[in-house]
Amino acid sequence: MVDQPGSTAKKSPARIEQASITDVQYLKGRVSWIRDELDPIVARNGPDTLRPDIVIILFKLFEQLRTSYLTLETIRDSRIHLALIEISRRATRWPVRLIEEAEEIVLKWESEWGPLPSIKVNLYDTGGRLHGISTPEDLQxxxxxxxxxxxxxxxxxxxxxxxxxxxxxxxxxxxxxxxxxxxxxxxxxxxxxxxxxxxxxxxxxxxxxxxxxxxxxxxxxxxxxxxxxxxxxxxxxxxxxxxxxxxxxxxxxxxxxxxxxxxxxxxxxxxxxxxxxxxxxxxxxxxxxxxxxxxxxxIRKEIRKNRNLLRHGLRFGASNTASTSTQDRMSIPKKTGSHDTTKTIQKQPSQRRGSSLSLQLPTPEPPCDRNVPTKLETESENPFFASPTPDDNPFFSGGLDSQTGLGKINTLRPDMINYAPVLQAASAAGAAIDPFFANALEEQASKRAAAFRLSISPPTSPRSPKSMSLGLGGRKPMVGFISTIHEADEPRSHPYMRRDSQSPVLSKG
Missing domain, CATH: 2.30.280 (PUA domain-like)
Incomplete structure (x- = not known):
């Protein structure tokens, strides 16, 4: 249940019992008094509407804030920084002395914690309105x-x-x-x-x-x-x-x-x-x-914006410090009748902290191609599964994290990406192929059959996947698969046929 608000009748500031300046509830009351009562009055009628006793109370409050040490958690949970920003912002109608006091506190805190506007509201963590009810990933x-x-x-x-x-x-x-x-x-x-x-x-x-x-x-x-x-x-x-x-x-x-x-x-x-x-x-x-x-x-807007074209991925929750080893291989096949040389892009992912669940997998062998020169496989951390926290997995959310070294993959064609490491890791983790994703890809393949030749070879799911605790309430991970698209097989008789620059976007409902 969402925390029920208390009595809606606001108390006079003079009657509020004095408490410690580090008390979050005390600061919350002051913030509500400033933002909900005083700021609309000052914005509407000007600074002269503030009574002298209210100005004295505000001066004492600002003096305590300036001379006391407040932790970042106290500032964030009480939202006192938002009240100070509203007082010291441009075109404000607050008294000049109060504006100067607020600006001094803002400068002091920014020297300690950085820009105050970057301190986001606590919504999903402990004490937040949606803690235990929802997560940022719950979009639908x-x-x-x-x-x-x-x-x-x-x-x-x-x-x-x-x-x-x-x-x-x-x-x-x-x-x-x-x-x-x-x-x-x-x-x-x-x-x-x-x-x-x-x-x-x-x-x-x-x-x-x-x-x-x-x-x-x-x-x-x-x-x-x-x-x-x-x-x-x-x-x-x-x-x-x-x-x-x-x-x-x-x-x-x-x-x-x-x-x-x-x-x-x-x-x-x-x-x-x-x-x-x-x-x-x-x-x-x-x-x-x-x-x-x-x-x-x-948060919803950012997550929707950062979602990749793969709408289904893996999310991990079990603790394991084992390292992973795989590579990301992207090949550009040679066009029919073209004099361009065939290129192979093989990049090493940057090193970063492992996720809360790492998989020890053998390095998969790429398919043999006589026309494509190969490079020696080296062991490195798997960029698809390395993330500081379970909620920061770039492959699950669909966003490409710049720390993984995969920031430029989104600019390439989907047929230049080899998803074999992802699919093999999914099978090793006991993942199943999402039937909705597979059926949608088959429908998309039939529509594009006139322009492409698709060679679909999805990995088979384990017959009896082991039960794993993945932090999803018992839900097993699911992963979609994308077939390999050969650009060399595109016919030349359709110059005006649209060639999608990205993978098909799939969504339920």
Whole structure:
């Protein structure tokens, strides 16, 4: 479960009990006070709106920060550096003395820890919003749902949301998207579209999307329309999903559009008097919650961008310090009728720390080619499996790590790469051929048969692969295979036929 936020009513800074400057929770309270309360007021009304007692409190806080030593973990977890950056940034309207104090602290910390903007938000580590719930690799909804169904501590029961009442949630509780709201059990559908959590007899929760609210002059009284429209929601959260509280149905009507003959249902809702005031609820998402939302989007964007054309790879989790030995061989065959000499590119991977699981494999023998000169095989660390951490494996994520020495492979044609070391290592690790990947390659091969001659020789999977602990909840690794494409066999009768510069990109759904 995502940590439930505490009371949404903010305390006056003068009433907050003084605590140690190194206390993360104390700093979090100060950061929330600065970013969520003071900064909007100063940006809207100018520096003169700050009372003298507030300015004194801020001066004392900055003096403590300047004279105390804070670890990098304390700075990151409390996000105090983000508050200082907002005060000292350009075009700020904070008092000049406070800006100078904030800049002095920023310069001091940057001399110790580097640029403060490079300190990323803790999202997946211990104490992060998504710790134990998701990982950066969980890009697809089906993948995340499958992961939750296998993990007992994060098991999701959709029927838990089909109950009356608040189910223990507080107005103002917030989630990054509907998937994590579904994980916590407040809605029964992980879809991002609007919808109603219901059963055969009644409705329990209503998820509003853009255009679902009509005549919403007061967030405590609104009309819900079951068909999408173009009406702007003035009381919607800036990002994510927010729980607003309990409402009751006060009326409904059914109309038909005279032009489109579309049936529209209009339902009126009134907020229960027992619910807390809406003003603190509408303040969500807070600055901290928006940080989590932006970081989640940034990580997903980077992972999607760095994904290679091989969408299936290996990931390791068992401890083994054995070294690996293999080579990466790329050959450029000679074109028919061409006077160019045949080239062979044989590169040595750079040395780096081994991954958490290394494989001791014999060096595979490349296929014999009389027209291609060969070089002596040398033992070196396998670039496909060497990574500092299990989550940093370049072949699994599809990205090419510059530390592996494979940064230029992506610029070559896919038919110039020999994947035999990868496939043999996969078989030795007990990997199976992904049938979806194999079938997709066969379909792609049939479409390109007019331009290429494919020689497919996939490795066979072990009949009885040994059970291994690979850090995937018992899931065995899977690897796709790519056949060898001979450029010499491309016919000359199709000058305008498109020659793909990259391998086929495959994705489920």
């Amino acid at each position: 909804r089906e993948m995340l749902l499958n992961k939750w169904s296998r993990k007992e501590t994060a098991w999701v029961n959709p029927n838990a949301a089909r109950r009356n009442g608040d189910l223990g949630f507080l107005p103002g509780d917030w989630w990054i998207n509907t998937m994590f709201a579904y994980h916590d059990g407040i809605i029964a559908n992980p879809s991002s579209d609007s919808g109603v959590t219901t059963c055969y007899t009644q409705a329990y929760a209503l998820l509003l999307a853009d255009g679902d609210e009509l005549d919403c002059t007061d967030p405590a009284h609104f009309i819900y329309r079951s068909t999408p429209g173009d009406v702007r929601r003035f009381f919607a959260p800036r990002a994510g999903v927010r729980y607003d509280g309990l409402y009751k149905v006060s009326g409904w009507r059914i109309t038909q559009d005279p032009k489109t003959k579309e049936i529209n249902y209009y339902i009126s809702f009134d907020r229960l008097h027992s619910e807390p005031p809406l003003s603190p609820v509408l303040e969500h998402p807070t600055a901290e919650e928006l940080d989590d939302y932006r970081e989640y989007k940034r």
